[in-house]
Amino acid sequence: MYFWPIRNQYLHPPSQPTISNSHERRSPPLERLSPVRASSTRVHHNIVTVPQSHSSDDALTKIEALFETIVDAISVGSPVAIPYRRSTNARVFNPIASASNPRDGRHMDSVRFPGRNPQELRRFEALFRIIEISHEALQSGTLVTKRNIYYQNMELFRSQSVVDEMVDNLAFTLGVGRNDLNIVATAKGLVAGQVELIMRGGSRINCAEISDSGVLLPSISAVEKIDFQSVKWLLVIEKEATFRTLSASRYYTVSRAGSGILVTGKGYPDLATRKFLATIHSVRPRLLMFALVDFDPHGISVLRTYQYGSQRLDHEKRTKVFGLIWLGIRSSDVLLNTVMTQDCSANSQGSQSSQDLSSQESIAYSVDAFEDERPAKRPRNQRTKSHPSDYTAPLNERDREKAVSVLRDICGTTRLDATEREHKLELQRMLILNIKAEIQAVDDFGDITNWLDERLLEHSRDVNSHQ
Amino acid sequence: MSKQYLTLHTVDQAHPTEIFSLAPTPNTLISASGSSHLLIHSTTTSPTFPLTQTLSNAHRLGCHHITTARGGPGNTFVSVGFGGDTKVWHRNPETDQWSLYWTLPTPDNKKEKGDVWAVALSADEGYLAATTSDGRIHVWDVLGKAKIQTYETGASAGGGGGHDSVGTGSFAMAVDLSRDGKFTASGHENGGVYVFNNDAGRMVYSLSGLAKPIRAVAFSPGCKRLAAAGNAGIIAIYDMQHGEHVANLSATGTRPAWITSIDWNDTGEYLLSGSLDGKVRVWDVARGVCVATHSETESALWCVRWLPKSEKALAPGMGKGEMFVAAGANRSLTFYREATGS
Numbered sequence: 101m102y103f104w105p106i107r108n109q110y111l112h113p114p115s116q117p118t119i120s121n122s123h124e125r126r127s128p129p130l131e132r133l134s135p136v137r138a139s140s141t142r143v144h145h146n147i148v149t150v151p152q153s154h155s156s157d158d159a160l161t162k163i164e165a166l167f168e169t170i171v172d173a174i175s176v177g178s179p180v181a182i183p184y185r186r187s188t189n190a191r192v193f194n195p196i197a198s199a200s201n202p203r204d205g206r207h208m209d210s211v212r213f214p215g216r217n218p219q220e221l222r223r224f225e226a227l228f229r230i231i232e233i234s235h236e237a238l239q240s241g242t243l244v245t246k247r248n249i250y251y252q253n254m255e256l257f258r259s260q261s262v263v264d265e266m267v268d269n270l271a272f273t274l275g276v277g278r279n280d281l282n283i284v285a286t287a288k289g290l291v292a293g294q295v296e297l298i299m300r301g302g303s304r305i306n307c308a309e310i311s312d313s314g315v316l317l318p319s320i321s322a323v324e325k326i327d328f329q330s331v332k333w334l335l336v337i338e339k340e341a342t343f344r345t346l347s348a349s350r351y352y353t354v355s356r357a358g359s360g361i362l363v364t365g366k367g368y369p370d371l372a373t374r375k376f377l378a379t380i381h382s383v384r385p386r387l388l389m390f391a392l393v394d395f396d397p398h399g400i401s402v403l404r405t406y407q408y409g410s411q412r413l414d415h416e417k418r419t420k421v422f423g424l425i426w427l428g429i430r431s432s433d434v435l436l437n438t439v440m441t442q443d444c445s446a447n448s449q450g451s452q453s454s455q456d457l458s459s460q461e462s463i464a465y466s467v468d469a470f471e472d473e474r475p476a477k478r479p480r481n482q483r484t485k486s487h488p489s490d491y492t493a494p495l496n497e498r499d500r501e502k503a504v505s506v507l508r509d510i511c512g513t514t515r516l517d518a519t520e521r522e523h524k525l526e527l528q529r530m531l532i533l534n535i536k537a538e539i540q541a542v543d544d545f546g547d548i549t550n551w552l553d554e555r556l557l558e559h560s561r562d563v564n565s566h567q
Numbered sequence: 568m569s570k571q572y573l574t575l576h577t578v579d580q581a582h583p584t585e586i587f588s589l590a591p592t593p594n595t596l597i598s599a600s601g602s603s604h605l606l607i608h609s610t611t612t613s614p615t616f617p618l619t620q621t622l623s624n625a626h627r628l629g630c631h632h633i634t635t636a637r638g639g640p641g642n643t644f645v646s647v648g649f650g651g652d653t654k655v656w657h658r659n660p661e662t663d664q665w666s667l668y669w670t671l672p673t674p675d676n677k678k679e680k681g682d683v684w685a686v687a688l689s690a691d692e693g694y695l696a697a698t699t700s701d702g703r704i705h706v707w708d709v710l711g712k713a714k715i716q717t718y719e720t721g722a723s724a725g726g727g728g729g730h731d732s733v734g735t736g737s738f739a740m741a742v743d744l745s746r747d748g749k750f751t752a753s754g755h756e757n758g759g760v761y762v763f764n765n766d767a768g769r770m771v772y773s774l775s776g777l778a779k780p781i782r783a784v785a786f787s788p789g790c791k792r793l794a795a796a797g798n799a800g801i802i803a804i805y806d807m808q809h810g811e812h813v814a815n816l817s818a819t820g821t822r823p824a825w826i827t828s829i830d831w832n833d834t835g836e837y838l839l840s841g842s843l844d845g846k847v848r849v850w851d852v853a854r855g856v857c858v859a860t861h862s863e864t865e866s867a868l869w870c871v872r873w874l875p876k877s878e879k880a881l882a883p884g885m886g887k888g889e890m891f892v893a894a895g896a897n898r899s900l901t902f903y904r905e906a907t908g909s
Contacts (some may be wrong), residue, residue, distance in 0.1 A: 435843065435867075494738070494756055494780070500682065500700055504650055507628045511603075525584055528601045528629050528649060532587060532869070533825075534738060534756060534780065 146328040147298070148383045150320065159280040160238040163231055170228075181210040182227055187272035188412050226256055230266055230283075237282035243319065245286050272415045278371060279321050289317035289373035290340070292347040293361030298325040307361070314347045314362065320375045328384060332358035333556055335427065336377060338393040338402050340366040342539050342548065351549055357556035368398075369405045374419040377406060381421045388559060389421055392552075395429035396495070396536035397502035400523055404506070407519070426522070427555050431529045434492050434537040491541035494534050503527050570837075570849055570858045571906040575890065577863070578616055578900040581606060586894035589870040590633040592641030592658075595619065596874065596892060598900060599630035599646060607665060608900065610874050610890075614881045616902060620665060626652055636688040638746050638788060638833070638875075643668075643692040643709065651682030653697060655709060669712055671697070684739060690746045702736020704753050704763070718763050718770065720755065738780075740797070745786040750807065752793050754781025760795045760803075762810065772810035776803045783828050787835045792852070794838055796826040802840060804852065816840075816850045818857060828870045832889060839891050841871035847893040847903075861903060866896035874902075 166182065173180040215221045230249060237244045250263045257263050264285075271278045278284070292314035297305040299322055307315050331352075337343045343364035346352070352360045361380075365373040381389060391406055393399035407424040409416075495503070510516065510524050530536065542551045582600035590597045594611040607620040626648025633646045642658045644665075653671040658664070671683070681701030688695055688709075695707045706716040720736035737757035744751055750771075751763045758779055762772040779798035786793050786807075796802040800823025802816040816838065817823060824844035831838055837858075838850040845866050849859040874890040888905030 497681070497700065497735075504628070504682070507649055511627050521584065524629070525601055528585070528587070528631070531649060532631055534740065 144330045146330070147325050148328060149325050150323050150379055150383065152321075156238060156280045156282065159274060159276045159282075160235070162274045162276070163235050163238070163281075166231065167235070180213045180224075182212075182224065182231070183209060183273050184211045184227060184269060185209050185273045186269050187415055222256070226262065227266055227270065229253060229256065230263070230270060234270075234281040234283055241282075243282050243284050243322075245284055247286050249283070268412060275415070277416045278413075279319065279375070284319050285370055285372055287316045287318065287372060288370045289363060289365045289376065290314035290343060290347075291317050291361065291363050291376070292343070293334075293352040294329045294331055294359045295361055296327040296329070297323050298327065300324045308350075308353070313344060314364075317363070317373055317376055319372055320379050323379075326380070326383070328387070330359050331361055331387065332560065333360040333388045333390060334363065334377075334380065335360060335390045335392055335552075335556075336363045336365070336373075336406060336424075337539075338364070338367065338391075338399055339539060340364050342392070345546070346548070346552075349549070351552070355549070355556060356553040357560055360556075365402075365406075368402060371413055371416060371419065374406060374409075374413075374421075375416070377421050377424075378418045381423060382418060385423070388425065389423065390425045390427040390556070390559070392427050392539060393429065394536070394538045395431065395434060395492075395526075395530070395541070396538075397499050397506055397527065397530065399429070400527060401502065401506050404509075404523060425559060426519070427552075427559070429537055429539055429542060430526055431533070434535070434541050435533075492535040492537045495530065495536055499536060500531065503531050570851075572849065572859050572861065572891075572903045573906050574861070574863070575902040575904040576614055576616055577902070578608065578618075580898050581608070581618075581894075581900045582898050584629075584898060585867075585869065585896045586898060586900070587629075587631045587869045588633045589872045589892060589894055589900075590635040590644050591872050591874050591892070592635050592644070593875050593877070594641065596872075596900070597633055597635065597644050598894060599626075599633045600898070601629040603627050603629060605630060605633065605646060610902075611877050611879070611881065614885065616900065619663075622656070622665060622667075625654065625667075626650070632685050634686050634688050636690050636692045639688065639690045639692050643688060645686045645688055645695055647683050647686055647697070651684075653683045653686065655695065669709070671707065681735075681738075685742045687742045687744045687751075689744045689748055691748070694744065694748070696742050696744050696751050698739030698742045698753055700738045702739050702755060704739060704742060704751060706751065706765070716765075716768060718751065718753070718761075720753065720759065720761055720770075740780060740782055741784045741795075743784045743786050743793075745790040745807075746788055747790045749790065750786065750793075752784045752786065752795075754784040754795050754797065756780045758797075758799075760784060760793070760805070762793065762807070772805075772807075774803075774805050774810060774812065776805075776812045776815075777801070782826060785829050785831055785838075787831050787852075788833060789835050792835075794829055794831065794852075796829050796840060798825045800824055800826060800842070802826065802829060802838060802850065814852070814855050816852070816855060816857070818848070827868060827895075828872075830872050830891075832873045832891075833876055839871045839873055841868035841893055841895070843867045845895070847871050847891070849891075861893075863893070863899070863901050864897045868893050868895035870894055 170180050211220060211224050211227055213224045215224055233244060233249055246263050246267055250257050250260045267278055267283050271281055291307050293307050295307050305315055343362055346362055352362050391403050393403045403426055406421055409420045413419060507524060507527050510520050544550060581598060582602055584601035586598055586600045588599045596608045596610050598606050603624045603626055605622040605625045606618060608616045609619045610616060625646060628649035630646050630648050633644055635641060635644045645655050647653045654667055655669040656665050657668040681699030681703060683697045684700055685698045686695060693709055695709050697705050702720040704718040705714055708715050737755040737759060739753045739755050741754035749765060751765055754760050758777050758781060760774040760781055761770055764771045777795060777797060777799045781795050782797040784793060784795045791807055793805045793807055794802050803812060804814040805811060806813045824842040826840050826842045828841040829838055836852060838852055841847045845864050845868055846860055846862040847868060848857050851858050871893045872891060874892060876889060880887050886907045888907040890902055890904045892900055892902050894900050
């Protein structure tokens with residue numbers, strides 16, 4: 101019941117002949133296929149070992165110490181207290197204030213038995229049960245999912261979110277990560293690309309094999325090594341639909357920017373996806389990692405979570421990708437300068453043409469130039485098929501509230517780096533223009549590959565020119 | 568007859584990030600940007616438009632609207648931050664320094680959820696109109712620090728100027744008060760433009776003509792006309808006597824850029840407009856044509872304003888032509904002056 105469910109796809113990778121057949125069957129348009137990649141035997145290996153976290157032993161020790169104190173207390177008939185702090189209150193935690201409020205157990209830094217009220221009794225029981233389950237998992241060396249814990253006793257826990265919250269708060273209180281308790285979330289993220297994950301226990305996951313749906317992202321603690329082959333970039337995509345479209349067309353192979361990896365957290369980033377990305381960033385710091393999110397407050401929030409983390413899970417180690425590059429979507433992507441407008445003055449009789457600015461240098465700033473004064477690098481986008489505003493929608497009240505809330509988060513720190521200033525500016529523009537846009541806003545009738553190629557190449561060039 | 572304007576001076580990188588709003592007084596220009604400081608530049612002492620005061624940390628999340636009383640004494644301005652924080656500032660006539668006079672209270676009842684967005688001051692600086700993201704327009708007595716009126720534009724509106732929050736209206740993106748104190752006008756995300764009679768306390772006109780979001784509304788100095796513009800890229804002119812749509816000012820071309828800002832000059836003959844494509848235009852309203860176009864950059868202009876005519880020239884030998892200023896994504900303040908004389 102506690103065992104990590106083994107999925108067939110992890111067990112037996114298809115044998116070589118099948119690979120080349122499927123490759124041919126699903127081969128992309130010829131002009132995009134580079135001759136080198138047609139041969140699957142000439143693969144460049146680039147294997148990196150994933151650093152192991154030994155905190156599980158730490159967690160086991162702490163839990164056993166906890167059990168000891170509980171047993172001691174029971175044996176002399178005195179009240180039992182399990183230390184319990186909420187990770188969300190971390191920054192405002194005030195031990196003195198909480199201790200002096202006896203009214204309800206919620207603000208105390210422990211959960212007691214016998215409790216002050218029936219709610220605390222239930223909370224104690226639930227917490228104790230979770231600690232028990234974690235202990236068993238640690239002792240037997242298996243992983244248990246949060247979903248599984250909930251199903252152990254649905255009446256006691258009442259809802260999945262109660263379990264989720266308690267597990268994270270427990271980890272926070274004990275000073276370990278959730279994975280160290282051998283508790284994991286059901287895998288949510290997907291990965292596709294020319295990489296191979298070599299798991300503990302020997303099995304291998306080739307992320308390029310199952311082409312249209314990608315591979316379910318395993319927990320990073322189960323990965324022993326990663327073979328990066330020749331990947332040059334990694335792209336984390338907010339929406340699953342976009343991921344699937346790109347994965348199905350094997351964009352990670354045929355991109356003009358070279359071989360790459362696609363990842364999606366299917367919306368808001370979950371811990372497993374974040375840890376996966378942060379681990380890759382730490383073992384391969386020079387691999388360019390990009391994020392593609394919607395141009396809306398939620399998208400920016402997703403981006404920031406991958407990059408800077410979340411308050412609730414701030415105690416988890418290795419979850420942030422500081423060097424994440426925001427590929428799009430930005431305001432400049434949806435607000436192309438209207439290319440063909442004629443000046444009105446050219447049409448009224450006798451009036452002169454636009455004032456000649458030869459006395460001043462007319463520096464063409466691109467719409468999103470903010471950090472320095474370099475002139476626009478990209479050529480003016482010549483899209484004339486439709487006005488960009490067609491693909492934008494107005495913000496609703498919730499969007500606006502969310503935008504202000506993210507702005508507050510950003511402005512909470514005293515000194516902002518260039519990336520944070522960019523996030524701030526884009527949110528401000530979003531609020532002023534009152535528009536949002538999805539990733540689909542920049543595609544060519546559903547095909548986003550041209551836009552992606554351009555952006556990825558641009559960034560690769562930038563990096564190379566600075567070296 | 569065309570007009571000639573010359574770029575007089577540019578205060579480069581006046582702000583560290585994009586400049587979102589401008590408000591002139593008889594001798595200064597107040598500017599606001601995505602950063603938390605408000606800047607005050609002098610407009611009558613020198614052709615270099617020096618910075619005379621910085622109001623630091625006025626709005627932590629940045630400021631998107633500032634306004635002064637058009638045709639007023641120039642002793643008050645109002646600023647609105649991205650968090651909806653609305654502040655009223657007064658100028659000390661002796662020291663010529665500005666300081667915070669009042670911060671508007673945030674509504675505590677849950678039904679009033681919309682943040683303050685656009686603001687306008689009456690000519691005597693006694694009344695402040697503030698719109699919200701849910702389509703309300705609140706009118707405040709500045710000296711008494713009290714709210715005196717709320718206009719609704721939601722589903723239940725259309726005659727009623729009730730005080731209770733009933734329906735949610737379309738985001739009110741722009742507001743103006745006529746100089747004679749008679750009218751308040753608001754422009755909305757759904758393309759609606761509404762005019763309210765302040766004495767009667769109710770809506771008198773619901774103006775049609777622009778289907779796209781309205782970003783700016785402005786009464787002419789004589790209060791006979793109302794101009795409205797926005798995403799449609801054209802300026803609609805309405806007559807206030809009968810609420811009729813009397814003219815459209817538009818640039819030729821298939822898809823004109825969104826207009827972010829409009830302003831009437833002191834004589835009411837010319838309208839200034841700024842758009843997302845970086846162009847600032849001067850329109851001859853009576854003839855319905857554009858008489859000048861300028862652009863410093865291709866980046867968005869967020870605000871354009873005429874400067875009040877001053878009696879003396881900026882520097883000996885300089886003309887006294889009318890001036891206007893444009894600012895936006897390039898973070899600079901660009902001042903233009905009409906070329907006069909031979």
